[in-house]
Amino acid sequence: MNVTVNNAKLNSWIKEVSALCQPEDIYICDGSKEEYDRLMGIMLANGSALPLANRPNSFHFRSDPSDVARVEDRTYISTTSQDDAGPTNNWMTPDELKNIMKGFYKGCMKGRVMYVIPFSMGPIGSPISKIGIEISDSPYVVVNMHIMTRMSPRVLELLGSDGDFIPCLHSIGAPLQEGQKDVKWPCAPIEDKYISHFPEENLIWSYGSGYGGNALLGKKCLALRIASAIARREGWMAEHMLILRLTNPEGKQYHIAAAFPSACGKTNLAMMQPSIPGWKCECVGDDIAWMKIGPDGRLYAINPENGFFGVAPGTSYETNPMAMDSIKENSIFTNCAITDAGEVWWEGMDGEPPVHAIDWKEKDWTLASTTDAAHPNARFTAPASQCPVICDDWEKPEGVPIDIFIFGGRRSTVVPLVSEALSWDHGVFLGSTAASETTAANIGSVGNLRRDPFAMKPFCGYNMGDYFQHWLDMGDKLADKAPKMFYVNWFRKDSDGKFLWPGFSDNSRILKWMCERVDGTAAAVETPIGILPQEDGLDTDGLDLSSDDMKELLRVDTDAWRQELPDIEKHFAIFGDRLPERLRVQLQEFKNRLG
Numbered sequence: 001m002n003v004t005v006n007n008a009k010l011n012s013w014i015k016e017v018s019a020l021c022q023p024e025d026i027y028i029c030d031g032s033k034e035e036y037d038r039l040m041g042i043m044l045a046n047g048s049a050l051p052l053a054n055r056p057n058s059f060h061f062r063s064d065p066s067d068v069a070r071v072e073d074r075t076y077i078s079t080t081s082q083d084d085a086g087p088t089n090n091w092m093t094p095d096e097l098k099n100i101m102k103g104f105y106k107g108c109m110k111g112r113v114m115y116v117i118p119f120s121m122g123p124i125g126s127p128i129s130k131i132g133i134e135i136s137d138s139p140y141v142v143v144n145m146h147i148m149t150r151m152s153p154r155v156l157e158l159l160g161s162d163g164d165f166i167p168c169l170h171s172i173g174a175p176l177q178e179g180q181k182d183v184k185w186p187c188a189p190i191e192d193k194y195i196s197h198f199p200e201e202n203l204i205w206s207y208g209s210g211y212g213g214n215a216l217l218g219k220k221c222l223a224l225r226i227a228s229a230i231a232r233r234e235g236w237m238a239e240h241m242l243i244l245r246l247t248n249p250e251g252k253q254y255h256i257a258a259a260f261p262s263a264c265g266k267t268n269l270a271m272m273q274p275s276i277p278g279w280k281c282e283c284v285g286d287d288i289a290w291m292k293i294g295p296d297g298r299l300y301a302i303n304p305e306n307g308f309f310g311v312a313p314g315t316s317y318e319t320n321p322m323a324m325d326s327i328k329e330n331s332i333f334t335n336c337a338i339t340d341a342g343e344v345w346w347e348g349m350d351g352e353p354p355v356h357a358i359d360w361k362e363k364d365w366t367l368a369s370t371t372d373a374a375h376p377n378a379r380f381t382a383p384a385s386q387c388p389v390i391c392d393d394w395e396k397p398e399g400v401p402i403d404i405f406i407f408g409g410r411r412s413t414v415v416p417l418v419s420e421a422l423s424w425d426h427g428v429f430l431g432s433t434a435a436s437e438t439t440a441a442n443i444g445s446v447g448n449l450r451r452d453p454f455a456m457k458p459f460c461g462y463n464m465g466d467y468f469q470h471w472l473d474m475g476d477k478l479a480d481k482a483p484k485m486f487y488v489n490w491f492r493k494d495s496d497g498k499f500l501w502p503g504f505s506d507n508s509r510i511l512k513w514m515c516e517r518v519d520g521t522a523a524a525v526e527t528p529i530g531i532l533p534q535e536d537g538l539d540t541d542g543l544d545l546s547s548d549d550m551k552e553l554l555r556v557d558t559d560a561w562r563q564e565l566p567d568i569e570k571h572f573a574i575f576g577d578r579l580p581e582r583l584r585v586q587l588q589e590f591k592n593r594l595g
């Protein structure tokens with residue numbers, strides 16, 4: 001071990017884990033640039049990292065083809081009673097799950113270094129922040145955690161001898177026997193992967209995967225699954241939401257938090273550059289929001305992360321210039337294609353596609369290829385501080401006051417471009433019934449419609465019926481200071497399968513309408529599904545969109561909505577008596593309005 005650890009709980013945990021996992025060595029990380037460079041040097045030497053030609057200090061990795069995204073089927077919320085995990089989570093008792101996993105953990109770090117990663121979610125030392133310690137046998141995880149979290153010896157100092165932290169145990173599940181040659185991306189087969197959470201003791205155990213949210217345990221595991229359970233107990237919120245600041249031409253600021261499912265547009269909206277003159281958008285966070293009621297009774301949000309782990313395909317100067325500028329240097333890329341010029345490429349990047357590249361599976365790719373050059377869930381890891389429109393207040397410990405909540409998803413049909421909730425309870429009804437077509441962010445089928453309440457189905461660390469009640473309770477506490485709630489869908493398609501709405505920077509037009517609704521200046525019409533803009537109610541100046549398309553985007557198809565009812569009822573039924581009565585009332589009122 002390279003340094004001595006003073007914290008008693010950490011010391012005994014390190015001893016316990018090393019006895020179980022039997023690593024070759026133990027290394028306490030300090031988050032320094034020297035450490036980052038040294039680990040990257042090791043990975044360059046063994047061929048798992050590839051330097052990029054035109055991006056200083058940036059590297060590309062290719063994962064094993066079986067380890068390319070989160071594994072929801074292998075993700076567990078382990079509580080004593082199954083009712084506390086609820087019907088949307090995989091469950092086992094802690095004893096049962098720990099027994100299975102201990103079997104896998106035994107000797108799993110043989111031939112590898114066990115890295116101890118002290119990190120803070122939220123600014124180090126801030127009262128809202130949480131300290132985690134990840135133990136991992138993956139140097140790729142260490143360098144990603146350098147970017148995604150605040151990793152520093154100050155975290156250990158802050159812990160002192162008796163401070164508490166959230167233990168996050170991670171192994172890729174690929175021990176090396178004497179003389180065995182390592183592969184570029186070691187991991188365990190899918191059926192041996194476990195992403196486990198023990199919310200009753202704030203504990204995370206992950207085994208078998210090295211990718212994203214399965215392995216960078218500060219993100220989905222700590223900041224969402226464990227934090228959501230803590231937040232409910234303590235009366236705050238941990239949500240799968242971007243946070244942005246919008247400033248109107250008169251200089252008035254609005255803060256917006258938006259929950260869209262994975263790969264449904266959070267990073268893009270978070271740093272969107274408005275196409276309407278005079279409006280300004282700044283990014284506070286692109287994936288997770290922790291929100292508490294402030295002294296003035298309003299809801300304040302912080303971004304607990306330190307970087308972006310963003311979807312690469314579709315990212316371009318055309319769609320998301322601020323992301324493109326964020327990844328010019330000091331960034332990690334995973335599962336992209338590499339051009340003959342030694343640069344990353346992915347589907348949807350600006351300019352002409354390369355004539356030849358090496359694809360994410362390390363095979364030759366040409367324009368004639370019928371497969372994707374980059375994996376659809378290829379990702380970049382970049383420091384948030386490199387975003388040109390990162391908000392000055394993004395690290396403010398007290399957070400920013402939220403005016404607007406947006407829910408949404410990817411729906412090629414039925415759901416209009418935007419609607420406003422009729423009330424807080426109606427907003428919770430919209431969030432709790434949100435549905436979206438599945439994406440490549442999870443291993444499983446893509447394009448299937450599923451209910452993903454508040455974009456939290458994969459991330460809620462307790463019974464989702466109780467989670468709905470928590471939203472209702474928060475609304476009661478916030479009362480007249482509660483944010484206004486909206487529902488959006490950027491993804492409605494025409495009969496040819498083309499997106500009707502241009503999206504990206506033009507989404508500012510929708511945000512503008514929301515701000516005007518907050519100020520009480522925008523006209524609107526009430527429909528059975530909520531409040532919609534009038535046909536000419538959106539700012540469409542300079543927008544090349546036919547009035548037929550606009551009509552279709554705002555069309556409320558009551559027949560189609562009636563056809564949704566059985567599925568909403570089925571969805572609510574799974575919660576049994578944990579479904580809040582007030583949502584039953586909302587469903588009944590919705591039916592009545594549809595007639």
Ligand code: GTP
Pocket residue numbers: 260261262263264265266267268269286287309310311312313314315319441490491499502503504507
């Ligand atoms: P996670 O990181 O998985 O939580 O995803 P995310 O919600 O941050 O999604 P992201 O912004 O990365 O977008 C995912 C994909 O949707 C990308 O390929 C984007 O180009 C595309 N996308 C984002 N916003 C829009 C939009 O307004 N319109 C259209 N058509 N596509 C969009």
Ligand code: SPV
Pocket residue numbers: 069070211212213214219220261262263287309441442
């Ligand atoms: C998501 O899937 O919502 C992500 C990517 O943000 S991951 O960190 O892998 O969960």
Ligand code: MN
Pocket residue numbers: 240261262263287
């Ligand atoms: Mn996400």
